[in-house]
Amino acid sequence: MPEEIIHIKAPIDEKTVLGLRAGQKVLFDGVFYTARDSSHKRLVELIEQGKPLPIDLQGQVIYYVGPTPARPGQVIGSAGPTTSSRMDPYMEPLYKKGLKGTVGKGERSQEVIDLMKRYKAVHFSNIGGAAALVARSIRKCDMIAFEDLGTEAIHRLEVEDFFAIVAYDTLGNDMYKEAIKIWGKEESRIQ
Amino acid sequence: MRQIEADTITQAVERLCMEANYFLGQDVVDALEQSLKREESPTGQQILRDILENARIGREELSPICQDTGFTIAFVELGQEAEVVGGSLDEAITKGVAQGYTKGYLRASIVQDPLRRINTKDNTPPVIHVEVVPGDRLRLTVMCKGSGCENMSRFAMLTPAQGRKGVVNFVVETVLKGGGRPCPPLIVGVGLGGTFDQATYIAKRSLLRPVGSHHTEAHIKELEEELFEKVNATGVGPQAWGGRTTALAVHVETYPCHIASLPVAVNIECHSHRLKTTIL
Numbered sequence: 391m392p393e394e395i396i397h398i399k400a401p402i403d404e405k406t407v408l409g410l411r412a413g414q415k416v417l418f419d420g421v422f423y424t425a426r427d428s429s430h431k432r433l434v435e436l437i438e439q440g441k442p443l444p445i446d447l448q449g450q451v452i453y454y455v456g457p458t459p460a461r462p463g464q465v466i467g468s469a470g471p472t473t474s475s476r477m478d479p480y481m482e483p484l485y486k487k488g489l490k491g492t493v494g495k496g497e498r499s500q501e502v503i504d505l506m507k508r509y510k511a512v513h514f515s516n517i518g519g520a521a522a523l524v525a526r527s528i529r530k531c532d533m534i535a536f537e538d539l540g541t542e543a544i545h546r547l548e549v550e551d552f553f554a555i556v557a558y559d560t561l562g563n564d565m566y567k568e569a570i571k572i573w574g575k576e577e578s579r580i581q
Numbered sequence: 582m583r584q585i586e587a588d589t590i591t592q593a594v595e596r597l598c599m600e601a602n603y604f605l606g607q608d609v610v611d612a613l614e615q616s617l618k619r620e621e622s623p624t625g626q627q628i629l630r631d632i633l634e635n636a637r638i639g640r641e642e643l644s645p646i647c648q649d650t651g652f653t654i655a656f657v658e659l660g661q662e663a664e665v666v667g668g669s670l671d672e673a674i675t676k677g678v679a680q681g682y683t684k685g686y687l688r689a690s691i692v693q694d695p696l697r698r699i700n701t702k703d704n705t706p707p708v709i710h711v712e713v714v715p716g717d718r719l720r721l722t723v724m725c726k727g728s729g730c731e732n733m734s735r736f737a738m739l740t741p742a743q744g745r746k747g748v749v750n751f752v753v754e755t756v757l758k759g760g761g762r763p764c765p766p767l768i769v770g771v772g773l774g775g776t777f778d779q780a781t782y783i784a785k786r787s788l789l790r791p792v793g794s795h796h797t798e799a800h801i802k803e804l805e806e807e808l809f810e811k812v813n814a815t816g817v818g819p820q821a822w823g824g825r826t827t828a829l830a831v832h833v834e835t836y837p838c839h840i841a842s843l844p845v846a847v848n849i850e851c852h853s854h855r856l857k858t859t860i861l
Contacts, residue, residue, distance in 0.1 A: 428698070458645045458688040467686060468645040473729045473762045495729070496762035496821065517628055517820055518729060518764035519853040520635040522644040540700050541688050555624075555822065566760060569823025573622065573816030580750045580757075 400549070401449035402490045402512075410512050410556045412563035418527075418552040422453040422493065423534065426472050428542040430480040437483045444535030444544060448488035451514075454495075456541035457525070466531040466547070470521030471495040474513065478502050485509035493554055497566045507562045514554035515565070527552040583660070583717035585861055587668030590721065593859050594677025597723035598653060599685035601855040602645040605636040608792040609768075609854050612829040615793075616766060625824025629766075632819075632852055647853040650687040651725035653678045653707035656789065660716035671709055679703035690728070710782070718860050722789055725855035730767065731848075733759035736781060739843040748773060748845050749808060755847040756812050756828070761821030764851035767828045768792055769812060772846040775836035784848035787832035792854065796833055805831050 398406055400420035410416075423445055425433065436443055454474055458467030474494030481502050490511050495518035506513060516524060530548035537543050557565045610633065617629045639646035655674045659665075665673065682689060682704040691705065692698040714720075735755045739747045752771055759767075772784030795802040808831040818824025829852060838844060 456648060456688065456690075458648050458650060459686045461686050467688070468639075468648040470648050472649065473732070475762060495764060497760045515761065515820065515822070517631055518761070519647045519727075519851055520628075520631050521648040522638040522642065522646055523631055523635040525644070526638075540702065541690070566821055569818060569821060570816050573818055573823040573825070575814040575816060578753060578757075578811050578814035578816070580754055 400451040400491065402451060403449065404510065407490050407510055407512055408560055410559050412556050412559045412565040413568065414556040416514065416554055416556065418451070418549050418554060420549065422451050422547045422549055422552075424455050424457075424545040424547060425452050426454050426456050426542050427476055428539050429536050429544050430477050432536055434480045434483050437487065443487065447484060449490050450488070451491035451493060452484075452489060453493045453547065458521075460531070466525055466528050468521035469525045469528055471516050471518055474498055474515070481505055485511055498558060503558050503562055503564065506558055507560060510560050512556055512560060513558045515557040516552075516554040524552075583663045584666045585663055585719050587665055587670070587673035589861055590665065590670065590673040590719070591677040591680065593721055593861060594655065594674050594723060595681040595684065597721070597857040597859060598678060598681030598687065598725065601723055601725045601857040602650050602685065602687055603639050603643045605639060605646055606792070606854060606856060609829065609852065610636060612792045613766070613852065616826040616829060620819070620824055620826050622818055622822075622824030624822050625819045625826055628819035628822065629826065645687055646855070647727055647851075648688060649690060649727040649729060650682065650704070651727050651855060652691065652731070653704060654724040654726055654785070655707050655709045656722040656724070656786070657709065657711045658714045658720040659711055660718045661713050662717035663719055670711070674707055674709055675705050678707045679705050720858065720860050722856065722858040724788070727764070727851055727853060730763035730851040733763040733849045734847055736777070736844070736846045739845055741841070741843050743843060745804065747843070748804070749811065751845050752808050752831070752847055753811050753815065755849070756817065757815055759849055760817060763849045764853065765817055765821055765828070766819055766826045766852050768850040768852075768854055769808065769828050769831040770848040770850060771808070771831065771833040772848070773833060773835045773844070774838035775844060777844060779836050780844035780846040781848065783834040783836055784846035787834040788848060788850050788854070789856065790832050793830040794832070801833050801835060805833050808833070
């Protein structure tokens with residue numbers, strides 16, 4: 391239902407973050423940074439060592455993605471989301487540095503949901519496995535840090551009309567739990 | 582003995598890796614279209630349409646349908662009257678994977694050591710399963726298995742007393758625990774019986790069947806149908822955003838088992854089911 395979709399900018403301002411509710415569909419315009427398992431590990435190690443980060447996380451949105459190599463002439467290869475929960479152990483130090491949004495697929499731990507309430511951040515999900523389609527909303531891709539990590543390196547993406555849904559908001563609302571409540575049938579109960 | 586050149590195998594693997602990643606199988610496309618007719622959630626319908634559109638883009642632009650171009654698994658049925666010449670079978674397949682992933686702009690997703698985690702940069706090595714069968718042909722299937730779904734697979738040693746009901750509960754519980762992480766709609770592969778290793782192997786092998794095809798034994802077909810109904814009644818739906826389409830199919834394979842055992846393995850596969858076969 392396209393009329394439900396709102397446009398938001400990345401990086402995200404505090405007012406927008408606080409106004410978003412789980413289940414809201416959005417189209418992003420602006421800048422994402424990519425990071426996944428190995429780059430998260432390095433970011434958190436830098437923070438623990440008191441060293442500067444290669445990116446200023448204030449207000450930023452991180453997209454959990456490891457794209458395929460771009461063909462000549464392409465901005466980026468296929469670029470769908472990876473599983474968000476693998477990044478759960480790294481979240482608090484990143485929220486402390488001002489991170490406001492993350493984009494990936496699948497549920498997150500209760501611990502991260504609580505952190506989002508505390509640090510006023512949101513998490514978005516987009517469609518896993520629709521990677522060639524998602525790549526069409528990425529207009530620019532530049533290498534920023536950890537180039538040796540290959541697909542796991544941090545890139546700066548410019549996105550336009552990038553579709554996602556608010557999975558968890560700053561009040562602790564949970565789109566995934568709501569979905570099961572609405573759509574789950576009695577006969578699927580474990581006996 | 583019929584001779585098969587190692588280089589022929591390498592070229593076949595190279596081609597299959599690319600085709601599997603660009604061209605979603607017609608059986609999966611058909612299953613997605615069928616589920617679109619049944620899906621009640623408007624958001625679920627939109628996701629299914631996006632997945633079909635994504636498959637069209639992959640096919641027309643030779644783009645990987647998923648950025649996780651997977652762990653390459655080669656299933657080889659080698660006729661006992663055929664011999665591989667000009668190199669080893671394992672090396673021929675491994676070289677084909679390296680070439681396919683490099684030339685095909687596919688992602689290198691394999692690390693050499695599970696703890697040191699340095700990327701091998703060409704997606705090698707593959708996992709290779711070889712069965713020796715009658716005849717003089719070599720049947721080669723390449724599966725490119727995403728890890729989002731592989732990670733949500735589970736195994737249990739149930740007791741014979743837990744029986745069929747225990748199996749049903751374990752499969753449904755596995756799908757619920759996975760939620761949105763394995764990218765539903767899923768293809769659920771179940772291996773029932775055998776040993777610890779055999780159960781997981783036949784669970785994976787069940788994924789080689791055309792999506793939605795049934796087991797030849799009536800009572801296993803009924804089990805597949807019941808599991809399909811129950812899994813889709815969870816409400817998880819496409820991407821776990823809610824809806825009726827949690828699985829496109831449930832496949833069950835069985836093997837005889839010990840009087841003391843009821844092993845059950847659930848190998849979760851996502852909608853981005855990358856699988857291609859050739860016969861040499």
